[in-house]
Amino acid sequence: MPTKKHAQFITAVQEAADQPLNQDVLLSLVGYNCRRSYLKIIPPFEKRLNKFDLRVVDFSVLSLLKANPNITQKRLSKAISVSPPNLANLLDRLEERGLILRQRNPLDKRSQTLLLTPEGMRMCAKAETTAIDLETEATAMLSAPEREQLLRLLQKVFLPADDAEQAG
Amino acid sequence: MPTKKHAQFITAVQEAADQPLNQDVLLSLVGYNCRRSYLKIIPPFEKRLNKFDLRVVDFSVLSLLKANPNITQKRLSKAISVSPPNLANLLDRLEERGLILRQRNPLDKRSQTLLLTPEGMRMCAKAETTAIDLETEATAMLSAPEREQLLRLLQKVFLPADDAEQAG
DNA sequence: TATTGTTATACTCTATAACTATA
DNA sequence: TATAGTTATAGAGTATAACAATA
Structure with a gap:
């Protein structure tokens, strides 16, 4: 049905296809x-950690315990925002593998x-080296001062005011 | 068994309890x-979107379609990193609610x-207002230039070099 | 009575394989 | 043969409720 409305629709679809995606609101x-940057960095990190049979959250646990x-499970649970039931499960597996006590x-x-x-110490050392290597690659588009600035601003968002001043 | 080793263990536990959590490696x-900042910002946003029966991903879809x-499902799928099967499901629900066509x-x-x-336009407008309101509150610890700088640096991480120059 | 941790379970989110229709 | 989208389903991740041991 080549009505006027249909012709307008075809034009609109053609126009939409030609234009680059506008995501101004989301990008503001x-x-x-944060989510987009996270999703850019994490998958390749997961891939490398898989070689040690570790997930990102396992790495966080090992690094914090090192x-x-x-420290107690309670404090660890709060620090990494993993609920006690899920942490119990996670720690079971690390304990069975002889990485933690x-x-x-x-x-x-x-x-x-x-x-x-x-x-566990040896595993953690390897994983931390992997993390830092990947970090360097994933943020290669940033100068050293930009990288420092980015960390500072992100920490200002999520750390309590007192901690943010102390950190890095 | 109050052996020497046990006494040392007690001392170590006491010390661990007294000290603030050291997360230098992770914070670098x-x-x-990114994940920590994201987790600070998103839960309150989710809570407010729930009043509109929307999830964050639904909001992203509405905002991008506005x-x-x-645009086609294919482009949308890529833009928001939702797989075609999961997007089909998501769109089914928005369509049933009369928000999209x-x-x-x-x-x-x-x-x-x-x-x-x-x-859908009205719902999107309300959700975007909510998002911007919350954004203002969630980043109140940043000055306007700091906020702009943070957005710029994050986009530098995840946007292709060409886009990053245009945006912002 | 409150807290730490566990078990069991449900719910959500994400990922994969097989299919239809169009090209 | 390849692509857009769908259906069905499996898997991972996260959340909740009930419980045991200790304070």
């Missing part, structure tokens, strides 16, 4: 841009403290 | 910081072009 939102031996907290027997095993 | 990684009427592409009958209905 920090949340959207820097904070003997769970010990009853002698100061409060309800809780458990966490520690990397020697093998 | 852009990907980690700015790009008559799917039309056979007259220039290639394999594809479908997308359009907001008048009600």
Whole structure:
């Protein structure tokens, strides 16, 4: 039915196809841009971590335990925003693989403290090297000052004001 | 068993509990910081969108269709990184609610072009207002130039070099 | 009574394979 | 033969409720 309306529709479709995508509104939102950058960086990182049979969240746990031996599951849970049930499961697997140790907290027997095993330390070191390598590649389009600035601004968004001043 | 080793363990646990969490390695990684900022911003946004029965991804679709009427599902799928099967499902629900229209592409009958209905336009306008309001609150710790700088640096990470120059 | 951690389970999100129709 | 979109389904990730042990 070659009506006038139909002809207008064809023109509109043709025009839409010819134009570059306009995403001005979304690109003005920090949340959207964080997500896009995250999705650009993380998949290749996941791919490399898979060689160690680690997921990104496993890496976060190992890295935090390396820097904070003997912290409790409670603190770890809060730090990485993983709920206690899901963290229990995650730690089960790391423990079965001999990467971490769970010990009853002698100061409060309800809780458990966490520690990397020697093998966990080695695994963490390898994973951290991988992370830093990939980081360098993924942000190669940024100058060193730009990269520092980006970290500073992101941390200003999510860290409490006090911490943000201390950090990096 | 109050052995020497046990006493050392107690001391170590006490020390770990007293110290602030050290996350220097993670905080040096852009990907980690993007995720943390994203997780700070998005949950309150989700909460507000829920009042319109929208998820964040629904909002992205509405906003993109408002700015790009008559684009195909294929282009939309790529733009928001949602796989075709999952997008089909998402669009089904928006179409059932009368927010969007799917039309056979007259220039290639394999594809479908997308359009907001008048009600979809109204819903999108409300959601965009919500997004911008929340954005202002969520990034209140940044000065206007800092906010612009943050957007610029994030886009430099995920946009192709050409686009990054144009945007902003 | 409140807290730490666990188990079991449900829900959402994402990914994959096979199919239809158009080109 | 290749592409756009759909259906069905599987898998991963996340959230919730009920419970045991300890405080």
